[in-house]
Amino acid sequence: MKLDVNGQAREVEADPEMPLLWVLRDLLGLTGTKYGCGEALCGACTVHLDGNAVRSCVTPVRRAAGKKIVTIEGLSPRGDHPLQQAWAELGVPQCGFCQAGQIMSAAALLAASPKPTDEEIDRSLAGNLCRCGTYVRIRAAVRKAAGV
Amino acid sequence: MQPRSSAVLSAAAVRALCGAAAGSIAGDVRPRLARLVRFASLALFTACSGPAPGPAAAPRPSAPPAPAAPDKLLPPSAFASIEPPAARSQALFAEASRVLLHARCVNCHPPDDSPRQGDAHAFHDPPAVRGPADRGVPAMQCGSCHQDQNLPYARVPGAPDWHLAPVEMAWLGRSSAQICAQLSDPRRNGQKTLAQIQHHLAHDALVGWGWGPGHGRSAPPGSQVELGALFQAWIDTGAVCPAGEEKRP
Numbered sequence: 001m002k003l004d005v006n007g008q009a010r011e012v013e014a015d016p017e018m019p020l021l022w023v024l025r026d027l028l029g030l031t032g033t034k035y036g037c038g039e040a041l042c043g044a045c046t047v048h049l050d051g052n053a054v055r056s057c058v059t060p061v062r063r064a065a066g067k068k069i070v071t072i073e074g075l076s077p078r079g080d081h082p083l084q085q086a087w088a089e090l091g092v093p094q095c096g097f098c099q100a101g102q103i104m105s106a107a108a109l110l111a112a113s114p115k116p117t118d119e120e121i122d123r124s125l126a127g128n129l130c131r132c133g134t135y136v137r138i139r140a141a142v143r144k145a146a147g148v
Numbered sequence: 149m150q151p152r153s154s155a156v157l158s159a160a161a162v163r164a165l166c167g168a169a170a171g172s173i174a175g176d177v178r179p180r181l182a183r184l185v186r187f188a189s190l191a192l193f194t195a196c197s198g199p200a201p202g203p204a205a206a207p208r209p210s211a212p213p214a215p216a217a218p219d220k221l222l223p224p225s226a227f228a229s230i231e232p233p234a235a236r237s238q239a240l241f242a243e244a245s246r247v248l249l250h251a252r253c254v255n256c257h258p259p260d261d262s263p264r265q266g267d268a269h270a271f272h273d274p275p276a277v278r279g280p281a282d283r284g285v286p287a288m289q290c291g292s293c294h295q296d297q298n299l300p301y302a303r304v305p306g307a308p309d310w311h312l313a314p315v316e317m318a319w320l321g322r323s324s325a326q327i328c329a330q331l332s333d334p335r336r337n338g339q340k341t342l343a344q345i346q347h348h349l350a351h352d353a354l355v356g357w358g359w360g361p362g363h364g365r366s367a368p369p370g371s372q373v374e375l376g377a378l379f380q381a382w383i384d385t386g387a388v389c390p391a392g393e394e395k396r397p
Contacts, residue, residue: 039302040293041274053287058302060295105287112286124287127274 001065005030006074016062020054021045023061024071032072032100036129043128046101047071053108055127072100075107082145083107090141094132102128106142115148212239221246221370224381237385244378245324245390250368252358256311259318267366269320282312298362305365307357314338328389342383350376 003010005028012027024030024047033056036044040055047056048070049063075081083103086092093099102125109116109124116124121142130138213226222243230236247253255264261278262271279285284292294310313319316336319327330336331345340348349355349372356372368375382388 040304043274046287046292052289053292055293058293058295058299058304063295108287109285120285123277123285127276127288127292 001061003061003064003069004067005069006071007068012061014061017060019057020047020059020061020064020069021056023064024056024069030071030073034097034100036098036101041127041129042098042101043105043125044098044101046104046128048104048108051108051111053105070104072104075103081107083110083141086141086144090137090144092134092137092141094130094134098128098130098132102130102138106138106145109142110146115146116142118143216243216369219367219369221374221378223374224377227381233385234388237382237388238390240378240382240385241328241388242324242390244375244382245327247358247368247370247375248319248327249324250358251366252361252368253355254320256354257313257317257319259315259320259322261315263312264320278312278315282314284311298357298360300362303363305357305362308353310354323392325390325392332387332389342387346376346379346383349379 001012001014001016003012003023005024010028012023014023014027021033021035024033025035033047034044035057036042038057040058043055045055045057046053048054049059049067051068051070076084081103083106087099087103092102105125105128106121109121113120118139121139125138125142212230213222216222224240227236227239227243230239251264251267251269255266255269258264258278263276263278264270265272274288276284276288276290279289284290290310290312293304295304295306296308297306298304299306317330317338319330322330332342334340337345351372359367359372361367
C-alpha cells in the first residue's frame with residue numbers, strides 16, 4: 001500500500017484494516033504519535049488526513065491511501081510551527097504524553113479558524129484529554145500562536 | 149327500532165292533536181277528518197319504517213391489526229382492512245414511527261448542538277458538537293473518529309458520511325404526530341418531497357446502519373426495507389398524519 005506521509009512517498013505491507021497508528025509507529029517508526037486509549041476517546045493519536053484531524057488509532061489505513069498524512073514529525077520541518085513555539089515558550093507540557101495530539105488538533109483548528117475564540121478552542125480540543133490538567137496552558141498557547 | 153317508535157309516537161301525537169281539534173268541530177266533518185288523520189299516520193309510519201334516508205352509510209367496522217413483536221414491523225398489508233383510507237394512513241405512520249422514535253434514529257436528530265448516544269439518549273462523550281454543517285467542528289468532526297463501518301474492537305459505531313440531521317429536522321423529544329408534521333413540511337424537511345424522504349429512509353446507508361449498530365446496541369424493529377414499504381404505503385394512502393398525542397422521549 002502506497003502512502004504519502006509527511007510529504008514523502010512510503011510503501012507498506014499492511015492489512016487494509018490495520019489502524020493507521022500501527023502503521024505509523026510500528027511499520028514506519030514515527031513514534032511521535034502516541035497510543036492512548038485505542039477507542040478514539042483521548043486524542044493522543046491525532047494526525048491529519050488532508051488537513052483534517054483524525055484519531056489514527058481507529059482509522060483503518062485504507063482510509064489514508066491517496067491522502068496526505070501529516071504527523072507531529074511533519075507538522076513543521078524544523079519543529080518551529082507557531083504552535084510548537086508557543087508550547088515551548090509557555091511550558092505547556094507536564095508529562096507530555098498527550099501533547100502531540102493536542103498540537104495536531106490545535107493545528108487543524110487554526111488552519112480552519114486562524115483567530116479562534118476561547119469557545120472554539122474549547123470545542124475543538126474537547127476530545128483531547130490531558131491527565132496532567134494542562135488545559136489552561138494549552139488554551140493560552142493556542143491563543144498565543146493565533147496572535148489573539 | 150328508533151324510526152318505528154318515532155312513527156308510532158308521531159301518529160299518536162297527530163291523533164291526539166286531531167282528537168282534540170275534532171272535539172270542537174261540527175259532527176258532519178268528523179268522519180272526513182278521521183280518514184285524513186289515518187292517512188297521515190300511515191304515511192308517516194311508512195316513511196319512518198323504510199330504508200334510512202339522509203346521511204351516508206357508516207364506515208365498515210375495521211379492527212386494527214394485532215401489534216407486531218417488539219423486534220418486528222407489520223407489513224402494509226396488515227393495515228389493508230382499515231377504513232377509511234385516512235385512518236389506514238395514520239395507522240401506517242404510527243407503525244413506521246416505531247422506527248423513527250427509536251434511539252438509533254432520534255440520537256442523531258437532536259434539537260440542540262449535542263448528538264446523543266445510548267438508549268437513554270445521553271450526551272455524546274467525548275463532547276462533540278454539531279458545527280456549521282452538522283458534521284462537527286475542526287479537530288472534532290464526526291469523521292475524526294467515526295469510520296465508514298462499525299469498529300468491533302474500539303466499539304466506535306460507523307457508517308458512510310456519519311453526521312447529524314439538520315436541527316430543523318429534530319426528532320428527539322417529539323411525538324410521532326410532530327415528526328410527521330415536520331417531515332411533511334418542505335420548510336422543515338430540507339425542501340424534500342415525500343418520495344425523496346421515502347428514498348432516504350429506504351436506501352440511505354446511514355439510516356441502514358440503525359439495523360446493524362454493532363457492539364450490543366439495540367436496533368429498531370423490522371428492517372430498512374420494511375420501513376421503506378410502510379412509508380411508501382403511508383404516502384399512497386394520502387400521507388395523513390396521526391392525531392396529536394403525548395410527548396415521547
